[in-house]
Amino acid sequence: xxxxxxxxxxxxxxIGQSMTLQCTQDMNHxxxxxxxQDPGMGLKLIYYSVGAGITDKGEVPNGYNVSRSTTEDFPxxxxxxxxxxxxxxxxxxxxxxxxxxxxxxxxxxxxxxx
Amino acid sequence: xxxxxxxxxxxxxxxxxxxxxxxxxxxxxxxNLQWFRQDPGKGLTSLLLIQSSQREQTxxxxxxxxxxxxxxxxxxxxxxxxxxxxxxxxxxxSGGGADGLTFGKGTHLIIQP
Numbered sequence: 679x680x681x682x683x684x685x686x687x688x689x690x691x692x693i694g695q696s697m698t699l700q701c702t703q704d705m706n707h708x709x710x711x712x713x714x715q716d717p718g719m720g721l722k723l724i725y726y727s728v729g730a731g732i733t734d735k736g737e738v739p740n741g742y743n744v745s746r747s748t749t750e751d752f753p754x755x756x757x758x759x760x761x762x763x764x765x766x767x768x769x770x771x772x773x774x775x776x777x778x779x780x781x782x783x784x785x786x787x788x789x790x791x792x
Numbered sequence: 793x794x795x796x797x798x799x800x801x802x803x804x805x806x807x808x809x810x811x812x813x814x815x816x817x818x819x820x821x822x823x824n825l826q827w828f829r830q831d832p833g834k835g836l837t838s839l840l841l842i843q844s845s846q847r848e849q850t851x852x853x854x855x856x857x858x859x860x861x862x863x864x865x866x867x868x869x870x871x872x873x874x875x876x877x878x879x880x881x882x883x884x885x886s887g888g889g890a891d892g893l894t895f896g897k898g899t900h901l902i903i904q905p
Contacts, residue, residue, distance in 0.1 A: 682835075718897060719897055720796070720881065720894075720895035720896055720897045720898065721836075721881075721883075721895040723893070768835055768836070770836075780826065780838035780841050781826070781838065781893070782838070783828075783835035783836040783837070784835050785833075785834055785835045786833070786834065786835050
């Protein structure tokens, strides 16, 4: 019963380094999302995808890139890491008819940029 | 732009009490309203989803209500238990695409044994 799986759980990056947060889901969901959560704040949408080969920007896309080559996987790429990208990142997925179904979250990836 | 506010930001009550968490949203044109639970160091778990045509949803000791016209939703927790301690977030789905979910900042709930 895997659901949405994110890796790594924790990571420390130096300023200017790059990395990829991995996300995979086994529920055959078309819709996938990346959010970030800063302390005491709600979740902010970074990027989302409505299906393989289709991605779009959310509210806070600057400094990030995504790809969606398969239904299962939705990696998030951080280029030239900055301290402002220190946050908790959540991947999520939902059914194609998202208006009537719940959204499922991974357990999060804690990223610190120093 | 949709804005979601949750009051109170934090709440501490003795075990056994009934309590209400509040969520308000500025744009009443929503498709649904969801309540989530977040435990420390964990992701979000969906508790209840209320469609725009519904007034309330119930799951066990949880009851969520929705009043679109006033832009309000409440999460009622009956007979609270220490295991209910967590952060509760609400999210309004304004539709119009996969990016239609707007989250509140959450209510941090502590149930004292």
